[in-house]
Amino acid sequence: QVQLVESGGGVVQAGGSLRLSCRASGSIFRWSMAWYRRPPGKQRELVASIATGGTTNYAEAVKGRFTISRDNAKNTVYLHMDSLKQEDTAVYYCYAKLWASPSIAWGQGTQVTVSS
Numbered sequence: 363q364v365q366l367v368e369s370g371g372g373v374v375q376a377g378g379s380l381r382l383s384c385r386a387s388g389s390i391f392r393w394s395m396a397w398y399r400r401p402p403g404k405q406r407e408l409v410a411s412i413a414t415g416g417t418t419n420y421a422e423a424v425k426g427r428f429t430i431s432r433d434n435a436k437n438t439v440y441l442h443m444d445s446l447k448q449e450d451t452a453v454y455y456c457y458a459k460l461w462a463s464p465s466i467a468w469g470q471g472t473q474v475t476v477s478s
Contacts, residue, residue, distance in 0.1 A: 363465060363467060364386040364387050364388045364389075364390065364393065364458055364467050365386070365387040365467065366384050366385070366386055366387075366456045366457075366458060366467050366468065366469035366470075367384070367385050367387075367456075367469060367470070368382060368383065368384050368454065368455070368456050368469045368470065368471060368472040369382070369383050369384075369385070369472060370382040370383050370472060371454060371472030371473045371474045372473075372474070372475070373475045373476075373477060374446055374474070374475070374476055374477070375446075375476070375477055375478075376446060376447060376448055376476055376477065376478055377445060377446065378446050378476075379442070379443060379444045379445075379446065380442075380443045380446065380474060381440055381441070381442045381443070382397065382440065382441040382442075382443070382454055382456075382472060382474070383438055383439075383440055384397070384438065384439045384440070384441075384456030384469055385436075385437060385438045386437040386438070386439075386458065386467075387437075388437065389434070389437060390432065390434055390437050390438075390439070390458065391414070391434050392414060392460060392461045393414065393458040393459060393460055393461065394411065394412070394413050394414055394458070394459045394461065395411065395412050395430075395432055395439040395456070395457065395458050396408060396409075396410065396411035396412070396430075396456075396457040396458075396459075397409040397410050397411075397430060397439075397441045397454055397455070397456060397457070398454070398455045398457055399450075399452035399453065399454045399455065399474075400452055400453045400455070400471075401449070401451060401452040402451065402452070406455065407421065408421055409421055409424055409428065409430075409441070409454070410424065410428055410429075410430040410441060411430065412430045412431065412432050412439065414461055416432070418430055423449075424443075424450075427443065427444050427445045427446075428441060428442065428443050428444070429441070429442045429444075430442075439456060441454070443474075446474075446476045447476060448476050448477070448478060449476075450474060450476050451474060451475050451476050452473075452474060453471040453472065453473050453474075454471065454472050454473075454474055455468055455469055455470075455471045456468070456469035457469075
């Protein structure tokens, strides 16, 4: 099992950029990683994922604006967010799933607020 800690959230103006980081307590080599978000008053939704081999997947709403990446040597996953919109305002959560196992882990979340 790993523990996940997100950082990098904050308040940014529309059109700006932020980079979120998710640091794991142990090796993420065998873990698929993802970022989810929960907008105010809505359900949690998948934002982006990255497999152990590096294959990425994005929600339509963020394609072309967000980039997910991983640094296995640093046990860290990143979410680089450009051209932020007010509708990107949410609590962002890091998620990990161990390959060929039901084991998962969630971070505690980090708030991203995009102002007009």
